[in-house]
Amino acid sequence: MRFHLTEEQSAIQDAIRGTLADCWPMERLHAFADGDTDFDQTSWDALMRLGLGSILLPDSGMGLLDAALVCEVAGEAAAPGPLIGQLLAVAAVSNASNEAAKAHLDALASGAAVATLAFTADDPAEAELMVPCARAAQYFLIGSRIGGISLVEAGEGVTITPLPSTDRSRPVSKVKFSGAKTLQLFAPEDPMTAKLYSAALVLVAADALGGAQKCTDMSVAYAKEREQFGQAIGAFQGLKHQLAHMALDVEPARALVWYAAYAHDADLPDAARAAAMAKAHLCDVYVRSTRAAVAAHGGIGYTWEYGLNYWFRRAAFDRAWLGSPSMQRARAAALAGW
Amino acid sequence: MRFHLTEEQSAIQDAIRGTLADCWPMERLHAFADGDTDFDQTSWDALMRLGLGSILLPDSGMGLLDAALVCEVAGEAAAPGPLIGQLLAVAAVSNASNEAAKAHLDALASGAAVATLAFTADDPAEAELMVPCARAAQYFLIGSRIGGISLVEAGEGVTITPLPSTDRSRPVSKVKFSGAKTLQLFAPEDPMTAKLYSAALVLVAADALGGAQKCTDMSVAYAKEREQFGQAIGAFQGLKHQLAHMALDVEPARALVWYAAYAHDADLPDAARAAAMAKAHLCDVYVRSTRAAVAAHGGIGYTWEYGLNYWFRRAAFDRAWLGSPSMQRARAAALAGW
Amino acid sequence: MDLSYGAEAEEFRLDIRAFLTDAWAPATALRGAELKAYIAEFRLKATKRGYLHRAIPKQYGGSEQPVDVIRAQVIREEFQRARAPMEMGGNGMNMTVPTLLEAGTDEQKALFIRQTMAGDYIWGQGYSEPGSGSDLASVRTKGELSADGTKWIINGQKIWTSQGMLSTHMFMLVRTEPDAPKHDGITYLLMDLNQPGVTRRTIRQMTGEDGDHTFCEFFFDNVETPVSWQVGERGKGWQVSRTTLKHERAAIGSADGLGNQFKKLVELATETGRIKEPLIRDQLARIEGFVMAHRYSSFRLFSCAAAGDNPGPVSLMMKLALTEIGHEMALLAQELIGEYAFIEPAAAGGKGPRAPRGPEKWMDQIMGSLGNSIAGGASNIQRNIIAERGLGLPRDAAA
């Protein structure tokens, strides 16, 4: 029986943490946030060099849990790029039987080609989809209950309208697909279609976990160093208890993310429901954590320069992406047969 | 323009407060709570001697606001007896045109005859109603959408089954009316029927306000006197901020109760909605306040002897009586045309 | 209780209406300087009639009226109704002038009040400093007397000055007695900001908001101000800065901002169709309970002010209540806007093509609702104020 991280898993997280600390410091984030692109090649290459792209290859010996641990660290660092889309595109293509699609697998697994996620409840042929990092993507992993899962190449038939984005680290665009070159991977009724959707929910939950942890860490560190009325503000019980509650919100939720990922990897009967619960719970936690962090910092937390706002904005994105907490809770209620 | 209490209104509240302090100290409450009756003649007579029974007589020069101020103090003191029923029975009978009913008015207004409230959403002829202080009541003011408002005399056709009651100060009974002597006061469609229901909601909100205030006052007093780690526990920011939030929950809500009562007296168009909002909001406040008070006291607050539990139990009663907060909020939403 | 203002006030209302009908009729053509002149002219008339600048003595251009919150309220209502301008807003009228009237010298009053009323002087507040946060008395900006003792030489930094880019002057706290205990040794000074040694910089907020109307940071490098511009005694600046404002500031409308925002939230729920969901209806009504409590408490405060009665602790709770309700509204709004949360609201100066300003504009409120916690744990300070001044609990064991 094992239900905590192995030393190797922790080591991988530390390695990614270190890489992002080098190639994605606050200055880079600031510059990117005010820039005009939706992708950062340097940090992308650095992450891909660690082999993250291939985590969800069937023969990698790793699984959604390991992918989640990666997304957690990315969330911590407010990393740019469509990491979740990339990981799932590799999972989808490598598990599909579409040979034409398989031809793109190497480029995807190596990260040489960038893929992003375009899931929707509506008919993707009709809808305008909100897609992160769309301008940088060579591939779109499209998913819907109507169309199942398919891989679309950027270019003809794909219209991209960049939007001013709340999330400055993962800018979104409105994307319209009409007559684009589409490779069908899984039919709507194929279990993989539902599984990939659940997997996406777990990875978003992991991103939220990392972000919420980061906000808590920043707040605790600030409370230790910042002095007022002649002492560290962290010595005042009022703030102290608020920080304790931030930690109480985040730390136990970690095991929920682990379980949802584990349930997916082990194909447990409650995997889909656990994914919905994790997405709902962690996105609520993330939003609460970012708000609590700004309050705990006071004025400086409200400044753009300090940077807290990037996580606040990621929390807003994660919360609204792929179904809000209340929508996921409604799903979870139905899945429980309530 | 005047939107706070007159000196006279405050003086009346103080008079009732003083009376209850004399005739309803904690020892009496303890004894009553373990006793077998649902009525205390001594405190009832003392209150009635102050003329409370006649507040809602049309010519009293007073109104629902004054009645609410009385119920607030009664809630503070966890006073026994069907005060709300008595006040409304007088209002109903005195405003009705039923002469046979009018014959009972003096006895009701003087408090010589006790009346309690039996409102229900269902058909009172069918339902078993949960009624406070039913055993002591000579009269039942029955209200329902089906039957309108009527006055029923205790005795034949009225079956009373006492219940072990959560609220030890206002024990409830299951009451069944079949073939009882019934005096119709207002038809279902008569505006007075709806008005009396709204008035009841406002008076429950006032009882909740008084109780919540009492819990806050007890907690603050305890925090000042109780010492730990060498100082008054009220000096610890953690508890201090919790107490501040108890006050923040109760004190602003006072003006909401005033407004609901004023809107009723002034026949403002939003009177019914204000009553529903006040009932919902104050009962939530009351429940939160009693829980927060026990937590603020720690062990002693959890003991029976200390007495906090009597307000906790009244809060449970007020919350469930005449429609829970979520039910009243649903009404308020509909009344707003949402 | 009675929410009408009474016959006397209604009569007064008619006077105002009559006045406004002929005094406030700007030709729609009026623009720029002409409009400015017309408004100045109007303000003079309105002041002569005792409608504006009621707390300011005649000798300084005010109308010197007895305190009367009801009349003040009726004036506000009628001017709003006629869309007529009232006094200049901002720190100058809200803080500098009342402070000068309370503690200023005749020379200072003569020097500053009229120009401030006219809007020629715009005042920035110089209280907060980096590192001071809620601990305003921990002033580090230094003030030293010039050799000839005629000027204060100021060095240091101030922060969170609203509209700082537009300010012509600043009222500020500087430490003049470095060895005195914290709350002593602070002096209250006025300063002309248009002089060498003054550097200012806007502070970009998390909403992205930036530019002239946002907060500012000031740096002072040997900036001078005459000793005659010192308000109150040297070393007594802390007390001067506590000068409380005049009573007429109590306004019925003080909670309208919140009420209007709640109305907009209901509209949002209606537009999105989600108002038909029981979950949303319940959450809206739950929040409205607090909104109503806040609204009628503001009536209560107004009524007490009118009668000169003490409203008790509730007056200490309004700000924290506002913060907490704003927080709840933000969370619900975030649920209601759904995927519009992806889109940067215009105010945030997002890059790229402008999307039409739809529900995403709520992202401003959702982030802005955190602005209340500006100035270091302000909410925890509010909690202490309620607990200590409102409930009489002991001061922090810590402090």
Add this chain to the structure above:
Amino acid sequence: MDLSYGAEAEEFRLDIRAFLTDAWAPATALRGAELKAYIAEFRLKATKRGYLHRAIPKQYGGSEQPVDVIRAQVIREEFQRARAPMEMGGNGMNMTVPTLLEAGTDEQKALFIRQTMAGDYIWGQGYSEPGSGSDLASVRTKGELSADGTKWIINGQKIWTSQGMLSTHMFMLVRTEPDAPKHDGITYLLMDLNQPGVTRRTIRQMTGEDGDHTFCEFFFDNVETPVSWQVGERGKGWQVSRTTLKHERAAIGSADGLGNQFKKLVELATETGRIKEPLIRDQLARIEGFVMAHRYSSFRLFSCAAAGDNPGPVSLMMKLALTEIGHEMALLAQELIGEYAFIEPAAAGGKGPRAPRGPEKWMDQIMGSLGNSIAGGASNIQRNIIAERGLGLPRDAAA
């Protein structure tokens, strides 16, 4: 990750099953003393097999097994499955015995461990005192040496002793060095409660709960206990009382209580039909998020214990999380039971004719969920523990 226990453990499971099949087969006729004897007999067998009393040395009647949380877990599961009794519960096995094994004399071990295992000695805890609340070290109960130095003479009062009416003995903290600093000068003593000078009284709780199984208050009037019953050094009682419990106490099921309660809440919502309301569904799922986080965190703790790894701060959060979730469940339960909230639940010993025990039984949980805050602001102490030990924040400026 892997939630299975592994082949070795499953093999072990089979051994236990085999054992239980023939060792635990109480004739349904067995009653009272006979049943008691049968159980005692069974416990001896189970101990000989190394299933029970694993942390207790053989010489004192234990099975002296190496620490192995997985095996301990499998044992728990199989015994539960077979409805077979495990060790005696209560303070004796949970606190007295581990403390004696850690700090007791051989005489004390010989004197108390076997009888406690057998359930002949029932121990009450004597830590809290009126006025001590969370500040356990503020012990006022006095202990003085008898003239001949052979006995401690104890005077004072203890409170919040669970099952106090049933206790035969007490382990307690008494102040023996009145002049020493707070945390020194406390001595850890054992006491025979069946002697003159000991008065006990039950504490009736807000639920109405009263009688043998509730909390107790003790009064000591010149009560004696031999010096040889002192555990650890004189004046070092505080440290002795901190003795931590053995590792096997980490259990997968530690969060089951909460999980089962949540299941019951869902059943309640189903019975009342309200589970079909979107508002209730959302509130249930919202709470379940916390319940699941708590459940899988208990798995995490168990896993870390099994591997001897440090789980980090989460271990400090379990109690407060439980309190907070219980609070949320109570609020929802109160909504769900509707008018049943009028009816006193049986446990509260309400007067009058007994109503059938329907949804009103939730009033027990609704009040009981506050029991966690017993012992003065316990939750605030938990918050400090999380902040200081978990997050490394400074100690209270106050303390």
